[in-house]
Amino acid sequence: MNQIPNRQAICETLLKHAKEDHDIIVLCSDSRGSASLAPFAQAYPQQFVETGIAEQNLVSISAGLAKCGKKAFAASPACFLSTRSYEQAKIDCAYSDTNVTLIGISGGVSYGALGMSHHSAQDIAAMAAIPNMRVYLPSDRFQTMRLIEELLKDQKPAYIRVGRNAVDDIYTEESCPFELNRANVIFKGTDIAIIACGEMVKPALEAAKLLKKSGISASVTDMYCVKPLDQEAVLHAAEHAGAIITVEEHSPYGGLGSMVSQIVAAHCPKKVINLALPDSPVITGTSKEVFEYYGLTAEGIAKQARELI
Incomplete structure (x- = not known):
């Protein structure tokens, strides 16, 4: 680890x-x-x-x-x-x-x-x-x-x-595709599109793997570039999925979910669900405990995806 x-x-x-x-x-x-x-x-x-x-x-x-x-x-x-x-x-x-x-x-x-x-x-x-x-x-x-x-x-x-704690690797030193202001598609699927940023990308990826085991195909986009948002990547995800889930360690207002929703509504109308922190002071606890409480985990993301299918 x-x-x-x-x-x-x-x-x-x-x-x-x-x-x-x-x-x-x-x-x-x-x-x-x-x-x-x-x-x-x-x-x-x-x-x-x-x-x-x-x-x-x-x-x-x-x-x-x-x-x-x-x-x-x-x-x-x-x-x-x-x-x-x-x-x-x-x-x-x-x-x-x-x-x-x-x-x-x-x-x-x-x-x-x-x-x-x-x-x-x-x-x-x-x-x-x-x-x-x-x-x-x-x-x-x-x-x-x-x-x-x-x-x-x-x-x-x-x-x-960036966060305070170490996060599990998604890429490797030899394999880390990177182009400034271009998102990475790190898992391919067609039923649900998951778009995440920051520390939420890893649980999004794990959620896609869980969903695959139950027969649900989910794509995962690493939207590290929140601004300028990679509009082409958002539309590609929307066009090839039935619904979209955005995941962010942020307020439900004005963040990744809001930006993705604007683009999707204007160009490729699909249902967008935003998983984020609540619009209230969060519970006291470690990052892990907070994420678990609000469903910002692989299991929580997968659960939301199953409800959308």
């Missing part, structure tokens, strides 16, 4: 490239430990900025460095990065079109028992609503590495959300 969380994969990728690329600057808000960025700070102290617990400054400083030609990667807990520094993300990064990658760590309900103050169930909707801001939720460590490598090549703002 994989023991490397996506946040660590980000650090390892930046470490690999920072040796030759001195324009890479990593910033954090007193979160180098929780962001797994301590190795970077130790290896390249001249390319690391610690702002302290000041998320607004974190984003503005990142934007300033980007305007000076640097490639800024700013990490902070997703719950704070997507709320406390929202204006700076909107104006300093997106509106000013700066080369800043905002990294929301411990996204979704990763902080578990710390409750709603530390959960980020609104960040997809909030960040996606900002013009010129891209939103990515990689599903495993290998896809995370590929994503960071691609973002090192461009000069546009982006928001990445």
Whole structure:
């Protein structure tokens, strides 16, 4: 079982490239430990900025460095990065079109028992609503590495959300198909189309395998690129299935489910069911306990699929 969380994969990728690329600057808000960025700070102290617990400054400083030609990667807990520094993300990064990658760590309900103050169930909707801001939720460590490598090549703002804990591998180092802003179909089927993002991709894949055993054919699309959403992949899934299930660790409003529903309703009307966190403070517990309670598991997804058939 994989023991490397996506946040660590980000650090390892930046470490690999920072040796030759001195324009890479990593910033954090007193979160180098929780962001797994301590190795970077130790290896390249001249390319690391610690702002302290000041998320607004974190984003503005990142934007300033980007305007000076640097490639800024700013990490902070997703719950704070997507709320406390929202204006700076909107104006300093997106509106000013700066080369800043905002990294929301411990996204979704990763902080578990710390409750709603530390959960980020609104960040997809909030960040996606900002013009010129891209939103990515990689599903495993290998896809995370590929994503960071691609973002090192461009000069546009982006928001990445990763969880706190390690997630099971979906891909391998040798086999991780990746094209920026293009979703991956990781399981083929025709009865039900499951479209998931982030940590929900693995249980979606396991759900498809469960359904196959009971004679139900389900496709699974890894929609790591929530914005820009891969419309072609959504329509392909809709056209080849009787109904669609979206799965996300997010509020039922404004996230992946809402975006998929808009596209499907406009171009290929089909029933769309959105599995997400509730529109209320979630129960107290670990991520696993929260997912089980709300049916964001392989069994929960499969159960919803059977009800749609």
